[in-house]
Amino acid sequence: MKLRLVLGDQLSLSIASLQDVAKDDVVLICEVKQEATYVKHHKKKIAFVFSAMRHFAQDLRAQGYTVQYVAYDDPNNTGSLLGEVQNFIASHPVSQVVLTKPAEYRLLSEFETWRTELSVPVELREDDRFLATPSEFADWADGRKQLRMEFFYREMRRKHNVLMDGTAPVGGQWNYDAENRKPPPKHLTVPETYKTPVDAITRQVIDLVHIAFPDHFGDLTPFHFAVTRSGALEALDQFIDQRLSLFGDYQDAMIQDEPWMYHSHIGLYLNCGLLTPLECIRRAEAAFYEGSAPLNAVEGFIRQILGWREYVRGIYWLKMPEYKNMNVLGATRPLPDFYWTGETQMNCLRQCVLETKQNAYAHHIQRLMVLGNFALLAGIDPDDVNNWYMLVYADAYEWVELPNVSGMILFADGGILASKPYAASGSYIKKMSNYCDSCSYKPTIKNGPKACPFNYLYWDFIDRNSKLLHSNPRMGFMYKTLGRMDDDKRQAIADDSQRFLREIGVDEKN
Ligand code: FAD
Ligand code: DLZ
Ligand code: SF4
Numbered sequence: 324m325k326l327r328l329v330l331g332d333q334l335s336l337s338i339a340s341l342q343d344v345a346k347d348d349v350v351l352i353c354e355v356k357q358e359a360t361y362v363k364h365h366k367k368k369i370a371f372v373f374s375a376m377r378h379f380a381q382d383l384r385a386q387g388y389t390v391q392y393v394a395y396d397d398p399n400n401t402g403s404l405l406g407e408v409q410n411f412i413a414s415h416p417v418s419q420v421v422l423t424k425p426a427e428y429r430l431l432s433e434f435e436t437w438r439t440e441l442s443v444p445v446e447l448r449e450d451d452r453f454l455a456t457p458s459e460f461a462d463w464a465d466g467r468k469q470l471r472m473e474f475f476y477r478e479m480r481r482k483h484n485v486l487m488d489g490t491a492p493v494g495g496q497w498n499y500d501a502e503n504r505k506p507p508p509k510h511l512t513v514p515e516t517y518k519t520p521v522d523a524i525t526r527q528v529i530d531l532v533h534i535a536f537p538d539h540f541g542d543l544t545p546f547h548f549a550v551t552r553s554g555a556l557e558a559l560d561q562f563i564d565q566r567l568s569l570f571g572d573y574q575d576a577m578i579q580d581e582p583w584m585y586h587s588h589i590g591l592y593l594n595c596g597l598l599t600p601l602e603c604i605r606r607a608e609a610a611f612y613e614g615s616a617p618l619n620a621v622e623g624f625i626r627q628i629l630g631w632r633e634y635v636r637g638i639y640w641l642k643m644p645e646y647k648n649m650n651v652l653g654a655t656r657p658l659p660d661f662y663w664t665g666e667t668q669m670n671c672l673r674q675c676v677l678e679t680k681q682n683a684y685a686h687h688i689q690r691l692m693v694l695g696n697f698a699l700l701a702g703i704d705p706d707d708v709n710n711w712y713m714l715v716y717a718d719a720y721e722w723v724e725l726p727n728v729s730g731m732i733l734f735a736d737g738g739i740l741a742s743k744p745y746a747a748s749g750s751y752i753k754k755m756s757n758y759c760d761s762c763s764y765k766p767t768i769k770n771g772p773k774a775c776p777f778n779y780l781y782w783d784f785i786d787r788n789s790k791l792l793h794s795n796p797r798m799g800f801m802y803k804t805l806g807r808m809d810d811d812k813r814q815a816i817a818d819d820s821q822r823f824l825r826e827i828g829v830d831e832k833n
Pocket of ligand 1: 588590631687690724
C-alpha cells in the first residue's frame with residue numbers, strides 16, 4: 324500500500340501525488356499545528372483551509388478512495404506532518420510515501436530530509452498545479468539582464484495559445500493596461516461577491532477555530548467562502564458573468580465600503596487547488612470570443628494569472644532562500660499597530676485594514692498602493708511586513724506573498740521584480756478612490772499637521788534613498804524635482820515625517 328500525503332493547498336484530484344492512486348492506497352490529509360501556526364494565520368483562512376480539506380476528503384471517499392483524515396482536535400494528533408506520516412507507517416504496511424512537492428521552500432527543505440527520516444522510500448513528485456515549472460522559468464531567466472514580467476507573459480501567451488491570432492496577440496497589442504486605470508465614477512454599483520451558506524462541516528470547523536485559535540487576527544464570521552471545487556467553480560462563473568466585463572476599467576479603483584470591487588475573488592481557490600489556472604483563463608477567453616466581455620478586461624484578467632501569478636512563483640523558486648533575507652533599502656522600522664487595529668486617522672489605511680480584518684481579503688490596489696505604499700514610504704522592516712501579509716489574507720502562501728511584498732511593494736530585492744519602487748504620494752489615492760473625502764487629512768496639503776502623510780513621507784523616502792535610487796532611469800524626474808526644492812522645504816519634509824512616525828510609534832528602529 325502506498326501512502327499519499329495531500330497538503331491543504333493541494334486539494335485537487337489531478338494533483339501529481341494522486342494521479343495513479345489505487346483503491347487500496349491511503350490518502351493522508353491532516354490538520355496540524357505546524358501548518359496552522361507557523362504564522363498566525365487569519366482565523367477565516369484557517370476555517371477556509373480546514374473546511375476545504377474536510378470537504379475534499381469527503382469527495383475522495385465518495386469516489387471510493389480510502390482517506391485517513393486527522394482532525395486538529397484529535398487527541399492523538401502529533402501536531403506535525405512528519406509525526407502523522409510516521410504514526411501511520413508504524414501501524415500499516417506502507418511500501419512507499421508519495422508526495423507532491425510543496426509550494427513553499429520551508430516545507431520542501433523539510434520533505435527532502437524525509438528520505439532519511441522515514442523507514443520507507445519517499446517519492447517527491449513535481450508540483451503540476453502551475454503552467455510553468457521552476458526549471459522552465461529558470462531557462463527563460465537564464466542570461467537575461469532583467470526579468471520583466473511582460474516578456475515572460477508573452478512567452479506564456481504563445482506557449483498556451485491564449486488570446487492569440489496566429490503568432491500575433493489578438494487585437495494587435497499584448498497589453499491593454501493603459502485602458503485599465505479608470506478612477507471610480509461617483510455612483511458605481513458593484514455586484515455582491517459570491518456567498519455560500521455555511522454547512523455542517525464548515526460550522527464544525529468554525530467552532531473549532533473559535534476555540535483553538537483565539538489569539539489569531541481577524542473576524543471568523545460571517546463566513547461565506549466556497550469550500551468545495553463545485554462552489555469555487557460557481558464563484559468563478561459568477562465573476563465571469565457579473566464582474567469580468569468591468570474588471571479592466573476599475574482594476575485600480577477603490578471605493579469606501581466596497582471591498583470587493585470588480586475583482587474575481589478566486590485567489591484563495593486557485594492557491595489551494597480548488598481551481599486550476601488554465602480553466603480560469605479559458606473561461607475568461609471564452610467570454611471575450613462570445614462577446615460578453617471586452618478585450619481590455621479579459622486580457623487584463625488573464626495577464627494576472629498567466630503572467631503575474633506564474634512569474635512571481637518563478638522568481639520565488641529562482642531566488643530562494645536568499646530572497647527572504649533581502650533588505651536592499653535597509654528598512655528597519657517596526658510595523659505600526661494600526662495594521663492590526665485599524666486605529667489611524669488615515670482613512671485609506673483604516674478602510675483597508677478593517678476590510679482585511681473582516682474578510683481576509685483586500686484587492687490588489689489596496690494591498691499595493693495603500694497598505695504596501697505606506698510600508699515602503701515609512702521604511703518598515705521587510706520581515707515585519709512579510710509576516711503581516713502572510714497571515715492576514717486567505718490566499719497567502721509564501722511563494723506568492725514574498726515576491727509581492729519584498730519585490731513589488733518594498734523594493735527590498737533591489738529591482739529583481741520591479742524596475743522601480745511603486746512609491747506614490749496622496750494624489751494617487753485621491754485620484755483612484757473616494758477615501759480622501761472622509762479623511763482627517765487633506766491630500767492637497769503637502770506639509771504640516773493637516774497634510775496627507777503620504778505627501779511628505781513620499782519625498783522623505785525619495786530623499787533618504789537617493790544614494791540607491793537616483794541613478795534609476797525611471798526615477799530621474801523625481802530626483803530632478805527634489806533637486807529643485809529649497810532647504811526649508813526639505814527640512815519641513817524631514818520634520819513632518821519624523822513627527823508623524825513618532826506619533827505612530829515607529830520612529831525607533833526594530
Ligand atoms: P484579481 O484581481 O481578480 O486577479 C485574478 C487573479 O490573478 C488572482 O486571484 C491571482 O491568482 C492572480 N494575481 C493577480 N495579481 C497577482 C500578483 N501580483 N501576484 C500573483 N498573482 C496575482 N496574491 C496571492 O494569491 N496571495 C498573496 O499572498 C498575495 N499577496 C500580495 C501582497 C501584496 C503586497 C500585493 C501587492 C499583492 C499580493 N497578491 C497576492 C496579489 C494580488 O493582490 C492577489 O492575488 C489578489 O488581490 C487576489 O484577489 P482576486 O482573486 O480578487 O484577484
Ligand atoms: C494554510 C494551511 C493551514 C492553515 N493548515 C494546514 C494543515 O493543517 N495541514 C496542511 O496539510 N496544510 C495546511 N495549510 C496549507 C499548508 O500550509 C501549505 O501546504 C504549505 O504552506 C505549502 O504551501
Ligand atoms: Fe489616505 Fe491621505 Fe487620502 Fe487621507 S488624505 S485618505 S491619508 S491619501
